[in-house]
Amino acid sequence: MSSAITLREITKVYGTFTAVDRFSLEVERGTVFGLLGPNGAGKTTLIKILTTLMRPTSGDAVVEGHSILTAAKKVREVIGVVPQENNLDRYLTARENLVLHGKLHGMSAARYNPRIDELLEMTGLTSRQHDFPDTFSGGMQRRLVVARSLVHNPLVLFLDEPTTGLDPQSRRALWDYIRQLRHSMTVFLTTHYMDEADTLCDRIVIMDNGVSLADGSAAALKEALSHAHVYEVELCGDGAAYQKILEEQPFITSIERSENCLRLTLNGEKSLKPLMDVIAGADLKRISLKEPSLEDVFIALTGKKVRNA
Ligand SMILES: Nc1ncnc2c1ncn2[C@@H]1O[C@H](COP(=O)(O)OP(=O)(O)OP(=O)(O)O)[C@@H](O)[C@H]1O
Numbered sequence: 001m002s003s004a005i006t007l008r009e010i011t012k013v014y015g016t017f018t019a020v021d022r023f024s025l026e027v028e029r030g031t032v033f034g035l036l037g038p039n040g041a042g043k044t045t046l047i048k049i050l051t052t053l054m055r056p057t058s059g060d061a062v063v064e065g066h067s068i069l070t071a072a073k074k075v076r077e078v079i080g081v082v083p084q085e086n087n088l089d090r091y092l093t094a095r096e097n098l099v100l101h102g103k104l105h106g107m108s109a110a111r112y113n114p115r116i117d118e119l120l121e122m123t124g125l126t127s128r129q130h131d132f133p134d135t136f137s138g139g140m141q142r143r144l145v146v147a148r149s150l151v152h153n154p155l156v157l158f159l160d161e162p163t164t165g166l167d168p169q170s171r172r173a174l175w176d177y178i179r180q181l182r183h184s185m186t187v188f189l190t191t192h193y194m195d196e197a198d199t200l201c202d203r204i205v206i207m208d209n210g211v212s213l214a215d216g217s218a219a220a221l222k223e224a225l226s227h228a229h230v231y232e233v234e235l236c237g238d239g240a241a242y243q244k245i246l247e248e249q250p251f252i253t254s255i256e257r258s259e260n261c262l263r264l265t266l267n268g269e270k271s272l273k274p275l276m277d278v279i280a281g282a283d284l285k286r287i288s289l290k291e292p293s294l295e296d297v298f299i300a301l302t303g304k305k306v307r308n309a
Pocket of ligand 1: 019037038039040043045046
């Protein structure tokens with residue numbers, strides 16, 4: 001395997017709190033890699049370390065052959081970064097933002113101008129290139145930040161929650177651009193959206209409390225949960241009351257409730273009978289067996305629901 005990114009026992013301690021704990025990982029070149037985790041899992045800390053914005057307490061990482069400890073400048077030359085917050089210069093037009101980035105990377109106008117034309121075209125911003133970012137929608141600003149991160153032709157692109165806060169249409173548009181990058185570079189993204197990880201990522205690592213809990217393709221992670229049985233139980237009323245009762249049952253690994261509809265992960269086939277016993281007195285509308293989703297895998301591993309951003 002040719003690795004674009006290698007993490008060796010990365011640890012980050014803030015005061016007495018360990019945010020990342022001896023985290024090791026290899027990310028294959030040309031793939032889309034997704035880091036999933038609930039709030040506070042340590043994802044942003046890892047991205048900051050890999051993009052040389054922060055030094056680890058111990059451990060090392062190598063990005064396209066360059067150590068983040070001893071060759072941070074080289075690392076910055078080969079990476080593109082899309083941070084969690086849009087940090088565009090509001091006093092520069094869209095094109096000027098991209099030009100500035102090209103200049104900061106030491107590119108000549110002859111090199112950055114055709115590249116910028118191509119990126120504006122790819123992100124659908126050509127007609128708005130002379131407008132200021134403040135006049136753009138959230139989705140357009142995000143596309144501009146992605147375009148900016150690509151001006152200097154990075155080998156590795158880091159995206160920290162790229163679609164948080166975007167409407168479904170803008171999210172899908174951004175997914176299309178990320179898909180276009182597949183194979184031409186390595187993409188390392190963090191996300192809270194299970195569907196995003198499911199559709200975009202070749203490989204996913206689920207982390208919590210600074211450590212990796214699961215590692216594999218979306219299909220493999222779901223397969224690993226295939227021993228679990230996911231049921232949806234819809235009641236005519238009393239959803240909240242039954243949630244409380246069911247939470248106390250040892251055979252239920254996780255519960256999600258939306259109004260009177262409960263999504264339950266049972267820890268085996270033999271748990272159906274005890275479930276039926278518990279809900280025997282309920283006014284049942286529907287009960288159905290579901291395929292485990294990536295969200296179910298996440299909840300089963302972390303015991304937490306992903307933040308609804
Ligand atoms: N500068 C800091 N000082 C102290 N603690 C910090 C600092 N930065 C982060 N932390 C803590 O480290 C843990 C990991 O934070 P981090 O931002 O890496 O998590 P995350 O997985 O990116 O979360 P989110 O999804 O909310 O962005 C959290 O408990 C956070 O409170």
